[in-house]
Amino acid sequence: MIIGRRKLIAGLGAGIALGGCQKILETEPADRLASSLDLFTRDAQRLVTDRNALAREYAPEERSPEFRANGSRTVDTPEYRRHLANGFADWRLSVGGMVARPLSLSIADLQQMPARTQITRHDCVEGWSAIGQWTGTPLSHLLQLARINGRARYVLFRCADSFGDTPYYESIDMIEAMHPQTIMAWRMNGQPLPERHGAPLRLRVERQLGYKHAKYVTGIEVIEDFRSIAGGKGGFWEDRAGYQWWAGI
Ligand SMILES: Nc1nc2c(c(=O)[nH]1)N[C@H]1C(S)=C(S)[C@@H](COP(=O)(O)O)O[C@H]1N2
Ligand SMILES: [Mo]
Secondary structure, rough: OOOHHHHOOOOOHHHHHHHHHHHHHHHHHHHHHHHHHHHHHHHHHHHHHHOOOOOOOOHHHOOOOOOOOOOOOOOOOHHHHHHHHOOOOOOOOEEOOEEEOOOOEOOOHHHOOOOOOEEEEEEEEEOOEEEEEEEEEHHHHHHHHOEEEOOOOOEEEEEEEEEEOOEEEEEEEEEHOOOOOOOEOOOOOOEOOOOHHHOEEEEEOOOHHHHOOOOOEEEEEOOOOOOOOOOOOOOOHHHHOOOOOOOOO
16 A cells, blocks of 8 residues: 555554543643644654655756745844845844853854755745755754753744734754754855845755744744743744644655
């Protein structure tokens, strides 16, 4: 029998959820049920896939001639406009939270570190995909430099753009954060990252759906739990529209 990976994962998730259902209902408050099911999906995927496996990479000629921009395509704050006009010379990326050595890095600092280039396919839940080339600093390198605490479980990304008063943010777990294709990208298709794609710095987390790939990143926070942050669901669309925190593909 040939069965798609997604179907198999969904099946496994449902099976495990049925088995564990009684226990969750007894021990977890109702508002934690949804996120527990989310973690079932993640753990079920862990059973059938290798979480260290690489996302497929493509040849330069396979890049999409047109790479759509989605969500925020511009950042309408005076501060961001100033940074853009100034070529992001004073942009700082902070790395903090559960680290022994907090960092504050310029784009030039990042560009002096080891870099990785990859050509990958971006998949948006809205039903489109595009292949592009990304160059950036491996997140694992930054986390090692900052010396993360052993209790840390997630990495949270703060962004410069907002929808109304609500800033965009996202979070990923430590396995995803340490994956070799998880990079803080500052180049796209051989050019400095354009504004609409997240200038000057955006996350590429290649085995996750599009909404995880935070653009306009100003801060990285190493955390133990995201339930007390913003709406408590670990990301902007998770809070606002009920997108799953686990967006593995
Ligand atoms: N800061 C920020 N990051 C974001 C978004 C956004 O609106 N703001 N949109 C997300 C979504 S839904 C997608 S599909 C991708 C789109 O990236 P692109 O504009 O480079 O195609 O960015 C993600 N990261
Ligand atoms: Mo998306």
